[in-house]
Amino acid sequence: NAGVTQTPKFQVLKTGQSMTLQCAQDMNHEYMSWYRQDPGMGLRLIHYSVGAGITDQGEVPNGYNVSRSTTEDFPLRLLSAAPSQTSVYFCASSYSTRGNTEAFFGQGTRLTVV
Amino acid sequence: AQSVTQLDSQVPVFEEAPVELRCNYSSSVSVYLFWYVQYPNQGLQLLLKYLSGSTLVKGINGFEAEFNKSQTSFHLRKPSVHISDTAEYFCAVSEGPGGSNYKLTFGKGTLLTVNP
Secondary structure: OOOOOEOOOOHHHHHHHEEEEEEOOOOOOEEEEEEEEEEEEEEEEEEEEEEOOEEEOOOOHHHHHHHHOOOOEEEEEEEHHHHHOOOEEEEEEEEEOOOOOOOEEEEOOOEOOO | OOOOEEOOOOOEEOOOOEEEEHHHHHEEEEEEEEEEEOOOOEEEEEEEEEEEOOOOOOOHHHHHEEEEOOEEEEEEEEEEOOOOOEEEEEEOOOOEEOOOOOEEEEOOOOOEEEOO
């Protein structure tokens, strides 16, 4: 059981380039989320999804797009990378069973924009 | 809106000493509270969670936390730490009931360094 898988683990982009961070989960979780982690800032929510075809913005959505065509996958797209998007990105998945709630995190993608 | 304050950004301790990592939260509704641990260059792992019931919650690796509603706190404790506990610890909150665990609000983290 792989859990939450993120690819790539590391990426260097030039300013203005686009790329997609991949996230896949094999636990049949209905909820998926993207966070970014910056030094001294903790983790901040970028976008989230409560099911296939349903997405919404989190605290810091600007510069990022998401879509959820399947339960398993939740890619994060950077349309035109900026140095301010240099960060570590984490994908998480979870489920809604009341009384037993936990988010499972991937290993992260470290992105550097130069 | 909910928020989380971790009162110490760094906590150095000696091996086998007790430790307390402090967390305060604010929310206008009932909450679910979590502590996560992040070892270097890894993802986040759940240490423990408070959903309801007993205010003293026990987690993995000998950690425990106490939910105090009147003080809006959820401090993490361990009576005797090991070198392997060196990591960054994050307190997080989601609005309950139902959890909304896809919308966690995190504190800024506390780096626990255990010295020999």
